[in-house]
Structure formats: structure tokens, C-alpha cells
Amino acid sequence: MRRILIAGNWKMNGSIKSIQYLLIDIMSGMDAVKQADVAVCAPFVYLNLVANMLQDSGIAWGAQNLSEQSAGAFTGEVSADMLKDFSCKYVIIGHSERRSLYGETDALVAEKFATARAAGLTPILCIGELLAEREAGETEAVVGRQLDAVTQRNGVAALADAVIAYEPVWAIGTGKTASPAQAQEVHAFIRQRIAAQDAGVAGKVQILYGGSMKPDNAKELLAMPDVDGGLIGGASLKAVDFLGICTAAPA
Numbered sequence: 001m002r003r004i005l006i007a008g009n010w011k012m013n014g015s016i017k018s019i020q021y022l023l024i025d026i027m028s029g030m031d032a033v034k035q036a037d038v039a040v041c042a043p044f045v046y047l048n049l050v051a052n053m054l055q056d057s058g059i060a061w062g063a064q065n066l067s068e069q070s071a072g073a074f075t076g077e078v079s080a081d082m083l084k085d086f087s088c089k090y091v092i093i094g095h096s097e098r099r100s101l102y103g104e105t106d107a108l109v110a111e112k113f114a115t116a117r118a119a120g121l122t123p124i125l126c127i128g129e130l131l132a133e134r135e136a137g138e139t140e141a142v143v144g145r146q147l148d149a150v151t152q153r154n155g156v157a158a159l160a161d162a163v164i165a166y167e168p169v170w171a172i173g174t175g176k177t178a179s180p181a182q183a184q185e186v187h188a189f190i191r192q193r194i195a196a197q198d199a200g201v202a203g204k205v206q207i208l209y210g211g212s213m214k215p216d217n218a219k220e221l222l223a224m225p226d227v228d229g230g231l232i233g234g235a236s237l238k239a240v241d242f243l244g245i246c247t248a249a250p251a
């Protein structure tokens with residue numbers, strides 16, 4: 001059985017104070033979270049604070065991006081080893097905001113995935129289609145292409161120690177969630193595409209859904225057979241909402 005993983009993606013939000021309050025509140029509600037593993041992905045500058053606060057909490061943490069380079073003259077970049085220094089377990093790779101706003105290509109995402117794995121970080125690989133692509137019937141072509149770029153560079157076995165997040169871009173931050181059936185359809189497609197190369201890896205890899213997941217829609221989404229958790233943006237910034245999603249995981 002695949003465990004459910006609920007991962008918060010704080011994006012560029014928070015302050016020392018607000019993160020302290022948020023984590024205190026999340027930690028105080030963790031007793032009720034039985035069926036899910038929980039993680040938060042913080043801005044780089046708060047990783048030290050997050051690591052200190054969460055070290056004995058059972059909540060994992062990670063970053064939202066990393067450099068594909070290992071070290072050197074890359075002003076403004078953050079390496080995988082630096083993330084390891086702060087005991088990050090996860091790193092989000094290829095979020096649609098990185099792809100669309102910062103020009104990250106499939107090839108660069110595949111490199112970042114390789115760099116993360118080489119350092120022992122667990123990549124949370126984000127893939128998903130734009131609204132126009134969905135309307136043109138291109139969802140599977142887009143998601144398949146994004147996935148293949150990573151497996152061709154890293155080998156399909158690399159997905160065994162990774163997490164995939166299916167995030168339809170039209171559902172991110174818009175309040176428009178994919179229906180459970182829409183999510184399941186794409187999750188099943190992703191798993192089948194991996195299974196065509198390695199059934200063992202396909203059975204093992206966690207595929208999260210992301211895009212306006214909230215306490216009131218989480219239960220139905222998480223009940224889908226191929227939905228193994230959620231990558232949560234807006235709702236991860238409020239402890240009550242985040243915990244509401246964490247406790248919605250099926251028994």
C-alpha cells in the first residue's frame with residue numbers, strides 16, 4: 001500500500017513570526033493525523049527555522065527549488081548539498097510557476113531531478129497541463145512529455161525514490177479544483193505510462209494531486225485509487241485548513 005503524503009508548498013509567503021505561529025499550530029494538531037505523512041516546503045531562508053522547529057515533530061520539510069549545479073560561481077542559486085545541510089527530505093522540482101515564470105524547460109527539470117537524487121533528496125516532480133492544452137485535448141501528450149523528459153534522463157527506476165505531483169495549471173491558485181474523476185484519469189495515465197516501463201516502480205511511486213485542494217474537497221480526491229496525497233499551496237498557509245486536509249486521508 002502506498003502511504004498518503006500531504007505536502008505544503010508555501011511558495012514565497014511567510015515571515016519568521018508567521019511561520020513560527022503556523023508550525024506551532026500544525027504541530028499541535030498532529031495527534032489527529034494518523035493516515036498521512038506530512039511535509040512542508042519552505043522558502044530557502046526559513047529552512048533553518050523550520051528544521052529547528054520540526055526536528056522531533058514527525059513532520060518532514062523541504063525546499064521549493066534547487067540549482068542543477070553542484071557548487072561554484074552561480075550567483076543567487078542554492079545547491080542540493082545546502083538543502084541537505086538543513087536536513088531537507090524533499091525538494092519540489094519543475095513547479096508550473098518555475099516552468100512558466102522562470103523559463104524552466106523539460107530538460108532543465110530533468111537535470112534538477114538528477115541533481116536532487118544524487119544528493120539523496122526526494123524530488124517532488126510537478127507536471128501538469130495548461131487550460132488551453134486541456135481544452136485542445138492535449139493533457140496526456142503534455143503530461144507524458146514532461147514525465148518522459150525525466151525518465152529518459154534519469155531512468156525509470158529513479159522514480160522509485162521520487163514523488164510525482166500532478167498539478168493541472170488551471171487549478172493552481174484559482175479555486176477551480178479538478179474533479180476527483182478528472183484527477184484520477186490523469187493519475188492513472190501517469191501510472192500506466194510508468195508501468196509500461198516498470199510495473200514495480202509504477203506500483204510504488206506516490207502521485208500527489210495539486211491545485212486548489214482544500215479540506216472540503218480533499219476527502220473525495222484522496223479516495224481515488226491513484227491519488228496518493230496532495231501538494232497544497234494556499235491552504236497550507238492556514239493550520240486549520242492544512243490539518244483539515246491531513247486528516248481527510250482515507251483510513
Ligand code: PGA
Nearest residue numbers: 172173211212232233234
Ligand atoms: P494551490 O497551489 O493549492 O494554491 O492551488 C498548489 C501548488 O501550486 O502547488
